[in-house]
Amino acid sequence: MAEKEKRERPGFNKDIAAAIRKHYKDGQSKRPLAYTLMSSNPLIEVAYAAGIQLAFPENYACVCAARHASGKYCETAETYRYPQDTCSYCRTHLGYLYGSDDNPPMGGLAEPDLLLMTSSACTHYFKWWDALREIYGKPLVFVNTPRVMEPLSLPDYYIDHAIREIQGAMAEIEKILGIEIAEDTLSRAVTLSGEAVDTWQELLELQKAVPCPMDLSDLGNALFVLIVLAGTQEGVDLMKKIYEETRQRVNEGRGILSKDEERHRLLWLNIPFWYKLGIFGYFEDQGCVFPFSDYTQYIWGTTTMDGSKPLESLARKALSGELNTSLDDQIDKLLNDIKAYKVDGVIAHSNRSCRVLSVGVFDAVKIIREELNIPTLLLDCDHTDERVYSEAAIMQRIEAFLEMLG
Amino acid sequence: MVSALDRMIDSVRRSREVLQDTKKKTGRGMIGYFHPVVPEELIYAAELHPVRLYPHFADSITRGDAYLQTYLCSYLRADWDQVIKGKHAYLDGAIIPRSCEAVTFLYQTWRRHNPFKFIDYINVPWKRDDNTIRFFAEELERVGKNLEKFTGKEISEYSLRRAIEIYNRNRELLRKVYSLRKADAPPISGLESIYAVMSSFVVDKQEHNGLLEQLLTEVSQRPERPEKKFRLLISGGCVIDLRLWEMVESLGAEIVADDVNNGSRSFWHKVVEAGKGPLEALARGYAMVPCAFNTSVAERFDYVSKMITEYQVDGVLFAVNRNCESEEFVYPDLDRKIRERFGIPTVGIETDYLMGLAPLRNRVEAFIGILGN
Numbered sequence: 043m044a045e046k047e048k049r050e051r052p053g054f055n056k057d058i059a060a061a062i063r064k065h066y067k068d069g070q071s072k073r074p075l076a077y078t079l080m081s082s083n084p085l086i087e088v089a090y091a092a093g094i095q096l097a098f099p100e101n102y103a104c105v106c107a108a109r110h111a112s113g114k115y116c117e118t119a120e121t122y123r124y125p126q127d128t129c130s131y132c133r134t135h136l137g138y139l140y141g142s143d144d145n146p147p148m149g150g151l152a153e154p155d156l157l158l159m160t161s162s163a164c165t166h167y168f169k170w171w172d173a174l175r176e177i178y179g180k181p182l183v184f185v186n187t188p189r190v191m192e193p194l195s196l197p198d199y200y201i202d203h204a205i206r207e208i209q210g211a212m213a214e215i216e217k218i219l220g221i222e223i224a225e226d227t228l229s230r231a232v233t234l235s236g237e238a239v240d241t242w243q244e245l246l247e248l249q250k251a252v253p254c255p256m257d258l259s260d261l262g263n264a265l266f267v268l269i270v271l272a273g274t275q276e277g278v279d280l281m282k283k284i285y286e287e288t289r290q291r292v293n294e295g296r297g298i299l300s301k302d303e304e305r306h307r308l309l310w311l312n313i314p315f316w317y318k319l320g321i322f323g324y325f326e327d328q329g330c331v332f333p334f335s336d337y338t339q340y341i342w343g344t345t346t347m348d349g350s351k352p353l354e355s356l357a358r359k360a361l362s363g364e365l366n367t368s369l370d371d372q373i374d375k376l377l378n379d380i381k382a383y384k385v386d387g388v389i390a391h392s393n394r395s396c397r398v399l400s401v402g403v404f405d406a407v408k409i410i411r412e413e414l415n416i417p418t419l420l421l422d423c424d425h426t427d428e429r430v431y432s433e434a435a436i437m438q439r440i441e442a443f444l445e446m447l448g
Numbered sequence: 449m450v451s452a453l454d455r456m457i458d459s460v461r462r463s464r465e466v467l468q469d470t471k472k473k474t475g476r477g478m479i480g481y482f483h484p485v486v487p488e489e490l491i492y493a494a495e496l497h498p499v500r501l502y503p504h505f506a507d508s509i510t511r512g513d514a515y516l517q518t519y520l521c522s523y524l525r526a527d528w529d530q531v532i533k534g535k536h537a538y539l540d541g542a543i544i545p546r547s548c549e550a551v552t553f554l555y556q557t558w559r560r561h562n563p564f565k566f567i568d569y570i571n572v573p574w575k576r577d578d579n580t581i582r583f584f585a586e587e588l589e590r591v592g593k594n595l596e597k598f599t600g601k602e603i604s605e606y607s608l609r610r611a612i613e614i615y616n617r618n619r620e621l622l623r624k625v626y627s628l629r630k631a632d633a634p635p636i637s638g639l640e641s642i643y644a645v646m647s648s649f650v651v652d653k654q655e656h657n658g659l660l661e662q663l664l665t666e667v668s669q670r671p672e673r674p675e676k677k678f679r680l681l682i683s684g685g686c687v688i689d690l691r692l693w694e695m696v697e698s699l700g701a702e703i704v705a706d707d708v709n710n711g712s713r714s715f716w717h718k719v720v721e722a723g724k725g726p727l728e729a730l731a732r733g734y735a736m737v738p739c740a741f742n743t744s745v746a747e748r749f750d751y752v753s754k755m756i757t758e759y760q761v762d763g764v765l766f767a768v769n770r771n772c773e774s775e776e777f778v779y780p781d782l783d784r785k786i787r788e789r790f791g792i793p794t795v796g797i798e799t800d801y802l803m804g805l806a807p808l809r810n811r812v813e814a815f816i817g818i819l820g821n
């Protein structure tokens with residue numbers, strides 16, 4: 043594969059990189075420390091309101107993949123009898139824990155005081171956090187919300203149940219840590235979370251511009267701010283900075299590629315190959331950009347957060363997003379957004395490690411192809427376990443796809 | 449007179465024909481479902497016939513792979529393959545529970561290509577407290593209303609209580625069958641016992657109660673079986689490839705207990721009304737079913753520990769289906785805990801009905817050899 047050409051990247055990437063370094067550094071030193079999940083997780087805002095430092099093993103698995111450490115960690119996990127069928131996020135993290143790497147990426151993760159979990163992702167995560175409880179023997183606080191298989195008719199009792207779950211989790215956290223989570227602190231965290239979400243939504247709109255101001259890797263970096271820093275002033279400030287710079291790029295007609303260079307606008311379905319983010323550079327060399335992905339568009343930042351109704355907002359967050367809801371709901375959105383973002387080709391990753399985003403993808407691709415008459419490519423791979431990635435096989439298919447696009 | 453066991457074996461082996469005949473005779477609509485976490489009583493009370501969906505292994509997967517990836521569980525792929533090929537023609541609909549992701553999200557594929565008149569889903573809780581059980585009861589109420597709309601008949605409290613009564617009797621009788629295996633020389637084998645359970649997924653429950661009563665009588669009249677040397681517990685998810693049970697017992701071991709979806713997990717729970725109505729009782733009862741996807745390692749260990757003690761188990765055979773991520777994830781910790789607490793040997797085998805049994809046979813044989821030392 044050709045090396046990524048040096049192109050001018052948006053400057054905010056450096057700010058995000060600094061925020062990521064700070065997050066990992068804080069995770070080494072600040073207490074109490076809780077491990078939690080990234081997916082539609084209402085406990086992020088709760089934790090910040092409670093003064094808890096968070097660490098995200100899921101994000102750490104991505105970092106390990108980007109640093110090409112995930113393969114060896116997955117291998118270690120497999121020696122502890124976690125088979126290759128299980129999610130490579132989990133295997134990467136558990137392999138890191140069970141292994142003895144003297145120099146883990148970002149200095150590793152410190153031992154948690156508390157485990158915070160939601161069921162808005164998948165059974166793997168439930169099993170993963172349960173395994174962490176076994177390893178660390180630390181209390182596990184668990185918000186168990188349902189899947190919303192028919193989002194257009196969300197029953198009221200789903201919201202009421204989610205609110206009670208969050209209230210229960212807050213009471214547990216207060217008891218475990220001997221603290222009190224003040225109403226106004228939670229309200230403030232939800233307000234800040236809402237500001238970041240609103241700005242994020244405006245940012246996504248900017249991606250409709252031609253040329254496209256950011257590529258998927260930039261948008262993926264910005265997700266860190268939306269998810270990990272949800273409910274913090276730092277997150278709001280950084281998200282606004284990202285937005286302002288992107289808006290300026292749009293106003294000046296600056297894109298990742300110039301208007302003349304931008305020949306195709308593609309959609310990436312499912313999680314990217316974290317160990318091979320350079321692949322987007324290859325696409326850029328071929329005149330292709332990715333204005334959006336279901337991964338960046340439909341999972342996070344999909345709920346309006348209202349500080350005057352913090353529990354209801356958090357409950358709606360817990361029930362929202364692609365990880366929680368039906369594929370049909372996403373297909374309707376995809377059909378609309380493909381047109382709105384002027385997408386002319388789709389690359390779908392059938393991700394061995396993520397059943398939530400992969401079951402039904404054959405149908406999704408077929409519907410897109412038939413309804414919109416645009417070419418599609420299906421790649422069978424894995425988001426974190428780079429041993430699954432076959433350069434020759436993947437690139438051969440991509441090259442053929444690009445040839446077809448013209 | 450045909451023995452109860454022969455009827456049960458026949459019902460499992462020829463389930464499609466048996467169900468088709470039942471439908472012809474009773475005229476009742478039939479609703480399929482996956483996993484033991486769906487309260488069948490609700491379907492039964494709606495005057496419908498609940499059917500636990502399992503594929504027939506003789507049919508190869510030919511159309512299903514166009515919808516579901518090959519890295520998903522082969523049982524589910526085969527089930528869906530057979531559904532779209534019209535092999536479950538007796539069905540009128542399905543209820544799909546939130547469980548593993550493959551099953552949960554099959555709902556969407558099923559709905560889009562819906563080959564039947566009725567489709568619904570049900571959120572099953574992953575933890576067991578008052579709030580999640582209250583929610584589960586509300587889910588049951590919603591599904592119940594949808595079933596009422598489908599049949600045009602009300603599900604009365606009386607019909608629900610009647611269904612619970614019939615099912616409680618079924619669970620009680622199956623427990624009696626399982627209790628027989630506590631004996632030093634169990635009068636009924638593990639394979640026969642699993643036929644007793646799995647036939648309940650096909651045969652009308654009231655009729656099945658009669659079969660179980662007949663089975664208990666017939667078994668009590670059997671001459672004493674020779675005592676087998678090694679008493680095994682089999683643990684896994686859907687261990688429905690009965691060739692495996694047969695193979696293990698043919699190698700000199702006796703499967704005296706199990707921790708599988710198509711075994712004890714299907715009837716170990718109790719449904720008891722505690723003043724909050726039958727739906728709450730169903731929710732509370734079925735929330736306790738210890739499938740891998742909704743149960744922590746600690747809870748599973750409690751469940752298995754009681755079995756190991758009560759059934760004097762000498763060793764544990766983990767039969768984990770390839771691509772069954774929940775069971776795969778639980779296995780390392782559960783295995784470690786069992787070894788630490790009980791000091792008994794264990795072995796794990798990866799199963800898939802698409803594979804031949806020969807490599808597994810070698811492994812199981814070696815394991816039974818270890819038990820003998």
